[in-house]
Amino acid sequence: MRLSNKKWSEEEFFSQRRQVLAGWPTGKEVDLDEAVAYQKSIPAARRFQEKLNEADKKGVTLIQPRAGVPLIEDHIRLLRHLETEGGADLLPTTIDAYTRLNRYEDAQHGIEESIAEGKAMLNGFPAVNHGVAGCRRVTGAVQAPVQVRHGTPDARLLAEITLAGGFTSFEGGGISYNIPYAKNVPIEDTLLTWQYVDRLAGYYEEQGISINREPFGPLTGTLVPPCVSNAVAIIEALVAAEQGVRNLTVGYGQCGNLVQDVAAIHALREQTREYMDRFGYQDCSITTVLHQWMGGFPQDEAKAFAVICWGSAAAALAKATKVIVKTPHEAMGVPTMEANAAGLRATGQLIHMLADQKMVEDSVLRDEVEQIKREVRCIIEKTLELGDGDIAVGTVRAFQAGVIDIPFAPSRMNAGRIMPARDHFGAVRLLDCGSLPFTKEIKDFHRQKIEERARHEGREVSFQMSIDDIYAISKSRLVGRPRD
C-alpha cells in the first residue's frame, strides 16, 4: 500500500484486517460486530472520552497513572488499588516491551516465567497474549475508564484486541511510537500501520462509539523542545482525524520551566484546533495532557515527590485536561502499587489545591506561546510543502531532511542533528537547530538564549551544556551549571 493522507476505504481496511488478526492465535477472538455491541454496553461513566469531556467542561485536571503487570489477576488488583488508594480518575494498562515489538512468543515466555518465579518478569501487561476475554476481565473490573499505553510501532493487533476488549482509549501514533521506541522501522511503515489503528478507531466512531486517541507527547522525554513535540502531536492528530478519529488528546512532556510548560500546553491546544479546523476536522474534540517530568528522575523518594509535585503544579496552572503521574520509584524500577498510589495522592492533592488557580496570561506567557506557535508553523508548513500538500507523505520526507528531528532518539530514521540545551531560566532551547526549517529570526532567538546562559556561566556554548542539563536533575537542578 502507498502512503497518503487519505481515509482508507472499507475494502482496504478489511482486507488487511484478516492478515493482522492472523498475527497471533488470540486474533481469532475478535469479532467486530460483537465488539461494537460490547463497547455499546459500556456505560458513559466508564468511557474515557466522556470523562475527559466532563473535565474539559468543568476546567479541571484529571489524574492518570502508568501501570501494568504480566498476570491478569495481579493487574486487576493493581488497577483497583490505584483507583481506591490513589484516587486515579483514569486508568492505564501499560503494555510490556516484548508485546510492543510484536514478540508474542517472548511475551508468552515472560508470562510463564512470571508464574514460575512468582514475580513480574515482564515490564507490562501482555494484552495480545491475554486476548479479548482477558482484556474484558480487566476493563470490566474497575470503575474508571481504562486506556492502552504502550510504545508499539505496529500496534494493529494490539488495537484490535484491546478495543474489542473494552478499552476506550488508545495511546500512540506513527511518529511518536516509532522514533523514541524503535531503531530500524521506517516512518512510512509506522504511518501506515497507525492509519490502520486510526481507521479501526474511526470505524468504532462510525458505529457511535467514542474511542479516545492520544498521540504520545513526550517522545524521548529528554530536553525535547516544545516546538518539536507540538508539531509531532499536531501531525498525528491530523492523520488520525483523516481516518475517522473524532476524539483526540494531544500531549506534552513537562520541561520544568513553568512559563514554557504552561505556554506549551496553551500553544498545543490552540494550534491543534487551528490546524484541525483548517483541514476540515471541526467536529473533532481536542483535549490536552501534560506528562510529569519524563527524563531521568532523582533516586531519593522525597526528591522524586518534589519532581512529581512540580509537574502537578504545571499541569494545574496550565489547566491541562489530564496529567500523567510518575511515582517515587521512577528512577529505580517499575513501581510497587503502593508507590504508584503515593504518586497519585501527591498529585491529586496538588491538582485539587490548585483547582481554582491558573497562570495569568501576561505578555511573557503570551510571547512564549507565540514563539512556540511560530516554530511549529515553520515545521508543519515545510512538512506540507515537502509532501506537496500531503502531511503523511511530507512527514516521511521531513524526517529524511531533518525538518522534523527528535533529540536523543534511538531511531536511525531520525536525523539527530538538533541539540537542545536549557537557557538561563531553564527553558529548553536549541543549541543547534540542525535542519529545522526555522527563519533567521527564530534561529537568532535560540542562539541568543543559549549565549545568554553561556555568558552567565562564563563558558563557551557547547554540547557539554546539554550533558550537564541531563544530569542536573539528579543534582536537584534544572539547569546544569558548570560548578555543580
Added chain:
Amino acid sequence: MRLSNKKWSEEEFFSQRRQVLAGWPTGKEVDLDEAVAYQKSIPAARRFQEKLNEADKKGVTLIQPRAGVPLIEDHIRLLRHLETEGGADLLPTTIDAYTRLNRYEDAQHGIEESIAEGKAMLNGFPAVNHGVAGCRRVTGAVQAPVQVRHGTPDARLLAEITLAGGFTSFEGGGISYNIPYAKNVPIEDTLLTWQYVDRLAGYYEEQGISINREPFGPLTGTLVPPCVSNAVAIIEALVAAEQGVRNLTVGYGQCGNLVQDVAAIHALREQTREYMDRFGYQDCSITTVLHQWMGGFPQDEAKAFAVICWGSAAAALAKATKVIVKTPHEAMGVPTMEANAAGLRATGQLIHMLADQKMVEDSVLRDEVEQIKREVRCIIEKTLELGDGDIAVGTVRAFQAGVIDIPFAPSRMNAGRIMPARDHFGAVRLLDCGSLPFTKEIKDFHRQKIEERARHEGREVSFQMSIDDIYAISKSRLVGRPRD
C-alpha cells in the same frame, strides 16, 4: 517600667538583667563579657546573618527545618542528621512548650521523664534548663548556624542563655509570640519583655556581633490575611530596630494562592524597608522568610509532601531569603529525624530546581502587592495615630481597639472580630473586617471578593465558609466548597 518605643538606657537594661538571670539557677552561668568573646570566636560560616546575606546577594532561597528534642545528645544527633541527610542550610532549636511559659520546673520534670521512659516527653529542647554550657555543646556540634525557635511570651532568660550559648539568631516578638501563644498575657508586658530581648541583641550588635532577629510571621497559621501578618512583622521590626537590632528577617506563612503568596513576600520586603527608612533605621538589613503551610496538614504522607512542595514553589518563585520546612509527619506529631530530613530533601529539590525562575511582575501580581501595602498602611498609620506617634504604645491600643486583630488567636488581648475566608481563587480575604481601620474602598474590595465566591457556590456569605476553608486542606482543597 512604662512602655514607649525608646531605646533602653544601659542602666535600665542592666538593672532588670539581674532579676532576669535569677529566674532559674542556670542564669548564673551567663557572663556577658565572656559571652561576647565566645560569640566573637564563632567563624563567619557559622553565623546566621552571614549566611542570609550571602543568600540575599545571590538571590537564592535557603532551607531550614524546625526541630527540638529534650536531651542534648539526642538533639545534636537530630541536628546533624538534618544537616547531612536533609541538606539544611540553616538549623533550628525548637524549644519545648513548658520553657515557653517559663515553667522550668515542669521542663525539668519532662527531662527526667524523658530519661526514665527512654523517649521524648517534651515537645522541644528545654534550653534554659540545659544552660549555657549545654547550648554551646549544641551550637558547636554542627556546621550550619543555629537559631532559637520557640513561642515564648517572656523570653528574656531564654535569650540570655541561648545567645551566650552560641546561637546566632533568635525568633519572636512582643506580638507574634504573645497573641498566638498565650491566653492572658497583656500586650504591654510582652512588648516590654521583648524590648529587653532586642536590647540584648542590640548590645551584642554594639560589640560587633551580628545577631539575626526574626519576628514570627505566620501568627496562628490559619487563614491569616497578609495585611495582618505583614503589619505585625513591620511593627516588630520597628521596635526591635529601636533597641539596636540591625539584622531582621521578616516572615510570612503561606496562604496557598500563588499570586497572593508571592505578592505578600514582595510587599513585606518593600514595605518593611520603607518604614525602616522612614524611622531612621536605614542601616538595618532586611531579609524575608516564607513558612510552608502553617495550618492543619493532611495526614497522608504523600499528600503532605504535596503541601510541602507547594510551599517550596511559592518560596522559590517569591525569592524569599529562606523557607521554613514542614515534614510529612506534620499532622501526626513531632516528626522523626528521618521524616524531617525527607521534608528538607523534597524542599531542597524544588527550591534548587526553581532557582533560576521567578514570578513575572505582571499587573495582576503588582495589583496584589499594592492591595496588601494599602491595607498594611491603614493598620500601621492608625496604630501610630493611636500611640501619638509611638508605635509601641499604639500597638497596645490597637489591640484593644481591634485595629490589629489576629484570627483564631487564643489570647484574650485580641479582639477576635475579624473573620477571614478564601475568595473564589483561594486568596485569603476578609469576610468580616471587624474593626480594622480600612477605607471604604478596601472594605468593598473584600466584600466583593467574598461575594464573588458565594455567587459561584450558590450560597450566602457566612462563617460556614471559613470553617469549610479550615477543613479544605484535609479534603485536598484550598477553597472549602459546599459540596466537598
Added chain:
Amino acid sequence: MGKKTLVLGVIGADVHAVGNQILNYAFTQAGFNVVNLGVMVSQEEYIEAAIESAADAIIVSSLYGHGELDCQGLRDKCDEAGLKGILMYVGGNLVVGKKPFEEVEKRFKEMGFDRVFGPGTPPEVTIAALKEDLGA
C-alpha cells in the same frame, strides 16, 4: 430530655485554639450546651466548670504533645470532687511524635478516659459518640 452540657477545653500549657473554636461551634450546632474554657486549661478548671454547670461530659483536647504529662490524675481528681463516673473524652495529637494509635488509646484509657480519639477526628464522629454515650 433537656440539652446535654459539655465542658470543653485544651489542657495544660497548650495554646492550639483553632480546633477548640471549631469544636465549640460544631457541638453547639449539634444541640449541646457547651461551656468552652478555651486553651490552657488546668485540671482544676475543668472540674470547677463541670461542677458549676452540672456537666454531662468533659471533653479534653491536647494537641501539643504534652498530653500524657498533663492528663495524669484527672480522673482521680474528678472522683474526689464528686464527679464520679462523669463521661470523659480526650482527643488530638495526644503524645509526642507519630505513634500507633492503639498504644496511645490504651495509655489514655488506663488514665480513665472513656473514649480516646486520634489526630484530626472530624466533629461528626465525636458528636455521634456523644449522642450514643449520653443518649442525647
Added chain:
Amino acid sequence: MGKKTLVLGVIGADVHAVGNQILNYAFTQAGFNVVNLGVMVSQEEYIEAAIESAADAIIVSSLYGHGELDCQGLRDKCDEAGLKGILMYVGGNLVVGKKPFEEVEKRFKEMGFDRVFGPGTPPEVTIAALKEDLGA
C-alpha cells in the same frame, strides 16, 4: 599501551537511548576506543562486534526491566565464540521493580558478569573501574 576498546550497547528490546549516548561520549572523552552498537542489541551482535574489534570489554546496559531474560547465556556464548574471559560489565535498571541491589548483583554475577552497577551510576565510576580492570 594503546587505547583500550569497548563494545557498548543496550541489550534486548530495550530502546533507552539517552544513557547510551552519554556513556559513548564519556568513554570516548576518557580515552577509550568505543564501538557503540546503540540500542536493541542482540547477544550475537555484541559478540560479533567484540571479535571484529578485538575488544577488551563488553559493556551491557539494560534499563527497561527485562535484563534478566535478555542476559541469560551471554557468557556461555562468549566462551563458545572464543571470547573466553573477556571483561563484561552490566548496568542500569536491571530487573523489574525496585529491588535490593545486593540481590541483583548476585544474580548477574552468577550469570557471568564481572561487575554489576545499579541505577544511575555516574560514568566516572564506570571509567574508574574500567581503568582498574584493564590497567588503562
